[in-house]
Amino acid sequence: MAKTSAAKTNSGRFFEDYALGDVITHAVPRTVSGGERAMYHALYPARHALYSSDEFARRSGLPKSPLDDLAAFHIVFGKTVPDVSLNAVANLGYAEGRWLLPVYEGDTLRSTSEVIGVKQNSNGKSGVVYVRTRGLNQRDETVMEYVRWVMVRKGNLEAPAPETVLPDLAKVIPADQLVVPAGLDFSDYDFDLAGEPHRWGDYAVGETINHVDGVTIEEAEHMLATRLWQNTAKVHFDTTARPDGTRLIYGGHVISMARALSFNGLANAQMIVGLNGGAHANPCLSGTTIRAWSEVLDKADTDAPGVGAIRLRLVATKGGDPFALKGEDGKYLPDVLLDLDYWALMPK
Template identity: 65%
Template sequence: MTKTNAGHFFEDYQVGMEIVHATPRTVTAGDRALYGSLYPNRFALHSSNLFAQACGLPESPMDDLLSFHVVFGKTVPDISLNAVANLGYAEGRFLRPVYAGETLRSVSQVIGLKENSNGKTGIVWVRTTGLDGQGDPVLEYCRWVMVRKRDTGAAAPETVVPELAAKVEARDLKVPEGLNFSNYDKDLAGSTHMWEDYAPGEVIDHVDGVTLEEAEHMMATRLWQNTAKVHFDATLREDGKRLIYGGHIISLARALSFNGLGNAQMIAGINAGAHANPAHSGMTVFAWSEILAAEETSRPDVGALRVRMVASSERGMAGKLRDDSGRYLPSVLLDLDLWLLVPRST
């Protein structure tokens, strides 16, 4: 009798199935320090207790993506251990900041299934919620994953494709309780550009680049307790290369976006996202953003920007996303549609 976990295969899932993921994880100041050493993150709200307190928060919260990665990592052994690819995201909302000392865990519900025509794989849609130690939600998102079948002869389940919103409505974004940008210090934040300074259609080249290192991406993936084999075991891929965890690319792009979006202090939502092409050690990651919309929130001092954040393996590709046939360019690594909270001039 085997005692090891081979993970779920496509035929193991049922629509409505709820999965309580192991292992709860308490985040600490050490996580913040290691996150900062892996990514060139300079957003003041996540760097300074004093700056955060001046903005109405009790202390500097964990980086929003640090919380996302911890919650996401919990789901990997149950959702994507046998995945071919993580295909997309939708309906993501960051419901409140997470602080050092809090414990996070994850639960997921299967909301859709569709076997692929090759009979070897299928698409699994899940809605995941990250919970704190009291069981209250801190973030939620949907994602869909292509998962291998254990038995290609197994009967296909009934196809259920969920209807997911094309975007999170601005009115449904959660502005953290207490957050107050009315006395915002632009000098300490490192940027003079406020919510009013951005216009839909504007494209921002974030200029800087970071070359991917093998050890760093594996360290990051272990930090989130993400057990996906393709990130560690080079023998599992025909090209003999470890696949860089997509969350590593997301965090790099977000950190690089400081140069041009330095006052976009918090992520409030994920509207959509795709890991367009694989990334490997030795590639250099650049980033650019397009402003899709600027919306008011429930607070007069806090505005929301809807931003397309793109990571590319080539410099100088700002505004270039797809070829003439509509396919992603080979250099595009990430296409992520976000809501960001930015101070307004009052």
């Protein structure tokens, strides 16, 4: 009779397996090719010129077109899933995200995470884990970093609750801490090729923009995207992992879809350089039609020629009032899928 053993397999970490200060080195390094760039543009209606054209990127002072910032985020994020959120109930939020270096074809990315906070929930069945994740390239340079917090099930309900430690996280990344890629220069920016004439100075704080278009999420493309990013969270793959038998759409898929939709009205918000905060307000399932709107929250100068920074709230919805966000009780409305607060770079 064949012997079986579970000792060599990984069932994922549960809440009681995390301890403050733990540093996790995530498998598996990934060398980026032109395939990721092409696949990203196939999965999302992504049309920002800086990520579409080497010539446009060179005219903007970069050596060539980098990998889309969110594609780099997905690669770094996906590596963390087996160690951080394989047994997650929900991915709750983001903070202090900064893109520090562009990622180019040929770069090899890997990820590490440090546990910076833990809090058991009152039901004793789950808890919230806070991690700071860094994506590094083959030169051990940090290309991006962010904090996220995840609700994770307990494997042993009798495991004692850890001492609660909640990290002190900045609500907004100060504009002077944003990193503009070396050489970026929008002083010779081609607005015709970019697709819209609107400059940094054309946007006002408090302005809202309805991005008009919608995209219906399909099961096949979601599964392809989640596999591309090597995201192994059970709720995205296994229909037995959720009581209703559905597969939850990866939150990053919603982020990228909403960002792509925002091109219509924000075509010149070229590079994402900061992630101030974000919440996946309600679950997204296959068949949902995503729409998006944005609000201008702030603006700032940078030292780069012709480059301004703009802080945007990006909201993805299932429809309804395009500018409705929360009810009188302060909770997100049922149609709201995503509430993302980020900094982008735009020509002045």
